[in-house]
Amino acid sequence: MSKRILIVDDEPNIVISLEFLMKKEGFEVAVAGDGEEALAQVAGFNPDLVLLDVMMPKKSGFEVCEALRADPSRAGLQIVMLTAKGRDTEVAKGLAIGADAYVTKPFSTKELLARVKELLGIA
């Protein structure tokens, strides 16, 4: 059974590229354009991993991450934060609230894939 990945970003072009990248690797992919939609998708789509943008309208990535981590039934969910703000404080903040990885934009597709596979336990 293939792993499910939820892509959350408000930039359509980034969503397009990530969607293409993940689908090509055989993951089942769903997308969300903002934080609220992301939470709804998590409930319906039940992903194994979330690629989560930080700067989004309505609910920021941090808020989404916190909400997910507060839900015990989602304990095994992997969260990878994506951000265009590369400041150390942001990285620390993201990890502190329970993200499993933090990737700054623009990212290398290979590295991101390696990271995702590592988190999902795919060698």
Add this chain to the structure above:
Amino acid sequence: MKRGSPTRQRLAALALLGIPLLTFPVLGLPQGELAGMPATVLYLFGVWGGLIVLAASIAERRKK
């Protein structure tokens, strides 16, 4: 430096005003009579009373 109390300074100024008013040569100015009274007597008591009224208004002024 410490500033003197304004009330004390005003009263002292009143004394300085009173000295020339109550001594010669100013004292020699009132002459003749006014309403049947010697002008000198009226002047002396007038200035004296004036000083007292002014002193009272300065000294008894309520502090804001």
Add this chain to the structure above:
Amino acid sequence: MMLSGWFIALLSTAYVGLLFAVARFGDARADAGRSIITANVYALSLAVYCTSWTFFGSVGRATSGGLSFLTIYLGPTLMLLCVGVIIKMIRIAKAQRITSIADFIASRYGKSQLLAGLVTIIAVIGIVPYIALQLKAVAASLDVLFDQPGHTIRLWGIDSTLLVAGVLALFTILFGTRHLDATERHEGMVAAVALESVVKLVAFIAVGVFVTYGMYGGFADLFQRASVHPELAGLLKLDGARAGTWAAMILLSALAIVFLPRQFQVMVVENVDESHLKRAVWLFPLYLLLINIFVLPVALGGLLHFGGQGVNPDTFVLTLPLSQGAESLALLVFIGGLSAATGMVIVETIALSTMICNDLAMPALLRSPWLQRQKQGDLSGLLIGIRRVAIVLILLLGYIYFKAAGEAYALVGIGLISFAAVAQFAPALFGGMYWKQGTRAGALAGLLAGFGVWLYTLLLPSFAKSGWIGNGFVEHGLFGVEWLRAQALFGLSGLDEISHCLWWSMLANIGAYIAVSLLTEPDALEAGQAERFVDVFRHAQQAPDTRLWRGNASQTELATLLERFLGPVRARQQLGSYARSRRVSDWRSLPADAEFVHFAETELAGAIGSASARAMVSSVTREEDLGLEEVLDILDEATQVRAHSRELEAKQQALEAATAELREANERLRELDRMKDDFISTVTHELRTPLTSIRALSEMLYDDPKVELDQRRRFLGIIVSETERLTRLINQILDMAKLESGRAEWTTGEVRVGEVVREASEALGALYREKGVRLNLDIAEGLPAVLADRDRLMQVVVNLLSNAVKFVAPLTGTVAVVVARAENMLRVSVADNGPGLTAEECGVIFEKFRQGGNTMTDKPQGTGLGLPISRQIVEYFGGKLWVESTPGNGATFIFTVPLTQAAPDA
């Protein structure tokens, strides 16, 4: 004569008894801690200044000197206005437990017993005749009442004057020496004096009204009648030739109101609250004015009525009512006169007895072998005894003087002679309050010189005029030396005797005081006291400077000393409250340090005067002698420390202000820094976002050549548009930076806005047509040109038009541009029928990188810098850019550009 002697005696006794009752009440209230001394009582008590010399004598003086009697009351009026001087005196007296004027002067000059004694002697010599005058006045008024000239009234074979003196002595003892108070305050006495002041004022005004309105037809009538008589008319005029005398009298009485021992007593020693002076400063002069209003009318009335009958003008206040048969009024006047005399005698005698006891008797006693042997034992009883004896002695002296002088000149002129005597205290006292360099030797020299001149030019000539001594020194000068003539010293003539004396005595006094002070050095104690007196306002705020005393003492010995002089009860009381003030329960647990010694000495000073207290304290302590150098060092240090601390305080305030300013500036910088940080962070975000898509897509295309062609085209399209976005972004950021830093280049010229709008709409025509949006232009005709940069203005219009087209729906969208004139501005509005903006959005869209939400497509719509840049440009031209919108009803962006005055429409 219908007034019976017994009745008058009874009435007088009843009156003095009333005063006594008031005094007891006042004392009782004071003991209970509920003082009855109010500001009004204090002000009225100062009227002890008006003695029987005023009550009877003013009229007498007016009959010979006209208006000049007023000077005696104008001087005090002016002196009272110098409240600052009086408050300083009170402050010093309280800090040093001063009990008399002799104590004040002695304390200032190193607690000198010699100086205290000298001041006391001058005061006694100067004042005893004045007391005699009071006795004479009472005797004379009795004479008039009984119509028996020659003082021959006797009760049980005793001369009535002696009887009066005896009664007054008894009352004075009862009033003033009931107990030995640490501050020598007699609140009961002050209250009684205030009452008698009211009584004498009422009595005098009563007789004044009686004469002026009862016997004559008012002021004008009296003055008119008087002006008919040439000798009376002269009294109503001021003689300009006596200008010097007039001024001298004012000066003399101004000094007397402070330096007469009784005045010093009521004004300084008896003051319970400095704020009472605020009332006294006008109420007391008002009292003086009231008591003087009828003096001249009574004098004129008497002269007119008794013209040529040889009636003594000093008795007019009594003889005029009696001549009309107004016996009850005469009785009231008698009581008023008695009141004036009684008040004066009581206060003056108490003040003098304190001085005699503390400054003459005590020093002698302290040296006597008898006291040396009596190491133990309560001496407070002895002190009271000495005072009582002194009171009797003073009144006896007054009586003897009265008997000796009788009607002689020496008594008549004595009021002013006494004034001149106490005026000699002025240089040493005022100098001591304001001049630190004044020394004991200087004060002694000044006092002796002034007193000597007074004796020679005023007192002895008055004796000579009375025929007690030869008048050769007056007529021909001492030893026949012409320029030593007593009342024309060094040939100074043309002055009256009082002015003559005042002039020479002050010259000698001040001259000697200053000269000797400058030539001598103070000792350590003097230097310390000088500091404490002159800088009393500064010292009051801190603990007494105890560094000026060093040595060994035992508290039990000091306590014993206090018990001996204050009495055991009072001593224990004072020790107890002192211990409490130092926060211990028992004084025995206090160290016998400098502070304790200072406390003991101050307490003792209240009882026996500062000079004797100093002597007593040093007899039981082993003091190290601080040299003058050391004391001056300490004082200098203290002054420097104070100066430093003031400087420090000022510096600290300046520092605090600077710190606050810095903090504020820092806050602003921090805010700016934060804003810059945010800006950079936002810019980074904005740059990284398109880069992310570009990198990811190009990487994927590079890595996987097998991507389908459609997909490949799509991705390449995205890459191109994101690159364009990136380019636009970078250009706008640079543009914004240039605008903000003011480095933007402007080519300003006359621009026709209508043309610009038309051109912009043509440029964007394709975009509008593509989306099916209608663009309506409404450009008013004949608009004037504006002064602006054409390209920049174009940038603004293009920005607004391209924004508008983004936010309207395809096909149904409409954008309307209106260019019109609004007063002296050109107004361009771009209205769309898009979703509109909320009030909050209307504000934020002009902030950098804050784009309006809800764009109609999913594509990123812009950089978020277009509007902020447009606003910067419009504001540069002096116009404004804003938006008006309600959600759902579209938005209208409006900007204005000022019209150029210089370039009207061609």
